[in-house]
Amino acid sequence: MKAYGEHHFPGRLFVVEGIDGSGKSTQLALLEQWLAAEGYGTFFSEWNSSPLVQHATRSAKKKRLLTPTTFSLIHATDFADRTERDITPRLKAGGVVLADRYAYTGFARDVARGVGRAWVRNLYRFAVKPTVAFYFRVPVKKALARIVGGRDAISYYEAGMDLHLSTDLEESFCLFQGAVIDEYERMVDEFGLVAIDASASIEAQQVQMRDVVASALAGVRKSGHPEWDSLSALAGGSPS
Amino acid sequence: MGQPQRPRRRLAVVAPSTSKGTLVVIEGADDIGRSTHIHLLKHWLERSGHGVVETSTAQSVVAGKGLKKARAGHMLGGLTMSLFYATAFADQLERDVKPALRAGFVVLMDRYTYSLMASAAIRGADAQWLKRVYSFAPTPDLVIYLRTNVDALVSRVVNTTGFNYWESGMDLRLGDDLFDSFVEYQGRLLTALDAMASKHRFHVVDAAGNVDAVADTLQSLVAPLLVRT
Numbered sequence: 001m002k003a004y005g006e007h008h009f010p011g012r013l014f015v016v017e018g019i020d021g022s023g024k025s026t027q028l029a030l031l032e033q034w035l036a037a038e039g040y041g042t043f044f045s046e047w048n049s050s051p052l053v054q055h056a057t058r059s060a061k062k063k064r065l066l067t068p069t070t071f072s073l074i075h076a077t078d079f080a081d082r083t084e085r086d087i088t089p090r091l092k093a094g095g096v097v098l099a100d101r102y103a104y105t106g107f108a109r110d111v112a113r114g115v116g117r118a119w120v121r122n123l124y125r126f127a128v129k130p131t132v133a134f135y136f137r138v139p140v141k142k143a144l145a146r147i148v149g150g151r152d153a154i155s156y157y158e159a160g161m162d163l164h165l166s167t168d169l170e171e172s173f174c175l176f177q178g179a180v181i182d183e184y185e186r187m188v189d190e191f192g193l194v195a196i197d198a199s200a201s202i203e204a205q206q207v208q209m210r211d212v213v214a215s216a217l218a219g220v221r222k223s224g225h226p227e228w229d230s231l232s233a234l235a236g237g238s239p240s
Numbered sequence: 241m242g243q244p245q246r247p248r249r250r251l252a253v254v255a256p257s258t259s260k261g262t263l264v265v266i267e268g269a270d271d272i273g274r275s276t277h278i279h280l281l282k283h284w285l286e287r288s289g290h291g292v293v294e295t296s297t298a299q300s301v302v303a304g305k306g307l308k309k310a311r312a313g314h315m316l317g318g319l320t321m322s323l324f325y326a327t328a329f330a331d332q333l334e335r336d337v338k339p340a341l342r343a344g345f346v347v348l349m350d351r352y353t354y355s356l357m358a359s360a361a362i363r364g365a366d367a368q369w370l371k372r373v374y375s376f377a378p379t380p381d382l383v384i385y386l387r388t389n390v391d392a393l394v395s396r397v398v399n400t401t402g403f404n405y406w407e408s409g410m411d412l413r414l415g416d417d418l419f420d421s422f423v424e425y426q427g428r429l430l431t432a433l434d435a436m437a438s439k440h441r442f443h444v445v446d447a448a449g450n451v452d453a454v455a456d457t458l459q460s461l462v463a464p465l466l467v468r469t
Binding site: 001003050052053055056060063065066067069070073074076077080081083084085118119122123125126 | 309324330376
């Protein structure tokens with residue numbers, strides 16, 4: 001079993017991290033568009049989306065069955081499946097993988113839930129070290145204001161309601177996500193996360209992101225679009 | 241009113257110091273009669289007035305069904321399976337075992353971290369990593385290891401369930417067919433459990449004896465742990 005930092009794959013892995021409402025998914029979607037326009041094929045992997053595991057997670061969350069330990073383990077299981085099934089093979093093949101949340105989300109949330117820092121870091125030791133991991137830094141109140149749909153859109157676990165910090169959903173969200181932010185901040189140095197001021201304009205953040213990604217793409221094969229290739233072949237091949 | 245407090249750092253791992261129940265684990269290969277003996281022990285204990293809870297990782301509410309489904313499909317990686325089992329185990333431990341121990345029950349658990357770690361290690365998981373992943377599990381009061389050899393397992397399986405994909409380690413393709421892979425895989429599991437048996441002082445019981453004789457042995461092992469009435 002190769003540990004974090006020991007894999008050497010020709011592909012590139014770009015990761016976005018930050019609390020809900022930090023704007024990281026918007027930024028990753030814009031990055032994906034740009035990469036496509038530049039001719040890079042990308043694969044997108046989202047937190048908690050393994051076809052084998054996510055159903056069990058969803059059902060356990062709905063029934064509120066999870067303890068801090070099982071919450072941590074089931075998310076690590078989901079992450080392991082995506083690592084084995086999607087991420088590692090593509091990185092080995094030289095592909096570009098974009099991940100919305102990564103092991104650091106486990107570290108931040110699970111520790112805020114009271115799980116041991118060393119324990120959860122060990123749990124995810126199989127994770128491939130990203131080429132670049134962006135951390136979108138945002139004050140918790142600003143994030144809360146951004147969550148589209150307001151309080152109805154805040155989930156029980158995302159607000160840390162299982163910790164009984166407050167009976168008020170928004171207050172619990174602020175307390176819990178505040179603790180999550182503390183964990184992210186300590187990881188900036190520990191894991192070399194690239195911090196981005198998520199209070200800045202969407203455009204300014206994207207420019208910053210593209211700069212960093214561009215310099216990390218040297219040597220990556222462009223895949224191009226098959227449709228485009230056939231179109232240009234048609235255009236070039238037929239006499240006018 | 242002051243500022244609301246940040247979440248307190250809670251211990252995810254409950255120290256077993258408050259528990260007054262007894263945790264008895266039965267370890268052993270697939271189809272070796274573990275559930276039969278748990279059943280017999282339970283009845284014997286209840287007849288003598290002890291509260292008993294029997295449990296196994298397969299009963300996990302959180303992960304049991306998902307794991308079963310995942311094993312029915314065609315793609316379940318070794319690491320994913322190992323962590324899925326760890327989730328199911330933790331769920332059973334926290335939902336069933338720990339509360340029952342606190343309430344003074346005798347808990348009979350079908351398998352524990354040992355065989356889960358053995359099967360994960362065969363699939364490439366690092367021993368030190370596994371040990372730390374499972375560090376939340378308390379040490380049982382008694383581990384009974386129903387021991388057998390591969391020949392006995394083969395003759396048992398051939399006449400009952402037949403060779404199962406996972407119990408033959410076919411995800412690892414350790415042989416040309418189910419039978420060859422079964423022999424190799426179960427052999428590796430037994431070797432791993434044997435090594436743990438001496439390290440963690442399991443009580444090794446030869447599973448080949450007749451059921452009554454084995455049951456008597458198990459009772460004599462459990463009896464000294466019980467609260468006298």
